[in-house]
Structures are given as C-alpha cells and as structure tokens.
Amino acid sequence: MSEFDNVTVTREANVYFDGKVTSRKVTFADGSYKTLGIMMPGDYTFGTEKAELMEIMAGKLSYCLKGDSQWHDIQAGESFNVPAESSFDIKIIELVDYCCTYLD
Template sequence: MSLQVNSYFDDAVKSIALENAEGTSTVGVMSIGDYEFGTSQREYMTVVSGYLTVLLPGETEWKTFAKGETFIVEANQKFGVKVTEITAYLCRYE
C-alpha cells in the first residue's frame, strides 16, 4: 500500500493516510491559523504535539486540547479549529 498525502487550506494542513489493524487513520500537521473541517465519519482527534483550540458541533465555547488529549466529532458535522503554534495530530476514523 502506498501512503496518501493530503493537503488542505493552501498547504497549511497536511496529513498522511494509513490503514492498519486499528483501522483507517491520518497523521498530520496544522500550521498556525483558523480552520473549519467537515466530517464524513466519526473522528477521534488526538493531539500529538502542541495544542488545538476547538469549537465542537453544538457548543458555544472553544475548548483547548493539549498533547495526549482526544476529542470526538460525530459523522456529518463541522467543527472549528484555532492553531496558535504548529501542531501535530492523529485522527482515527470509524
């Protein structure tokens, strides 16, 4: 299997997709900026390095997730992300 590299927001967010015994995941890096993402499956986002400030669907307050912390976004939702330092993440799909 070849690794698929994805690029979003004019190369400000890049990820590499993989499939293994745990399922389908992406490992990526977000540059400083504000982003809105949409989901097609449930996503488990874990911060690997740095931190992400996230506005989850249905919420009114932004929450910050640091290294080792995970948040979940259900399928067919949108969520906002603010990045104030370059941050690495792991996203697992269900």
C-alpha cells in the same frame, strides 16, 4: 501507541488550506484507517463524514464542535471526539502534530 505495524501508507499527501494542513493516510490490514498530519497556526473548519477521534501528539489548539458555542483548549497528550456528519472549527495556537482515527 507510537508505532503502527503491518500498515500501508498512502504516499501522496492530503493538502488543505494552501498547505497549512497536511496529512497522510495509514491503512491497517483490516481495512480501517487513520490519518497522521500537521497543522500550522491558523483558523480552520473541517467537515466530517465518519465520527472521528482527534489525538494531539504535539502542540496547542482550541476547538468548537458544530452546534456548540463553547471553545475547548487542548494540548499534546489530549484528544477530542467529533460526531459523524458534522463539522468543527479549530484554532491552532502552535504547530499541531495529530492522529485522526475514523470511527464506525
């Protein structure tokens, strides 16, 4: 899906890591939400409250989930899941455009 219909977009950006990662919240009529963002090359660690589906629209990265010692390489058109109450390390190889869906 390249478009979302009937949504509210929060105007203010979420800004992390000195501006190297940004996102905007998109809220759907049913109250569910996603974030759309950009990550610049670098190494980052993110914590999660809810389970997440990270869809990569453009770019290349490697990620490692908390408790896992294996790094996984992915690129545009691929995705990965992150469990709730967890964290993941991410190495952005080239600028990443992403969509994060928060799962119940």
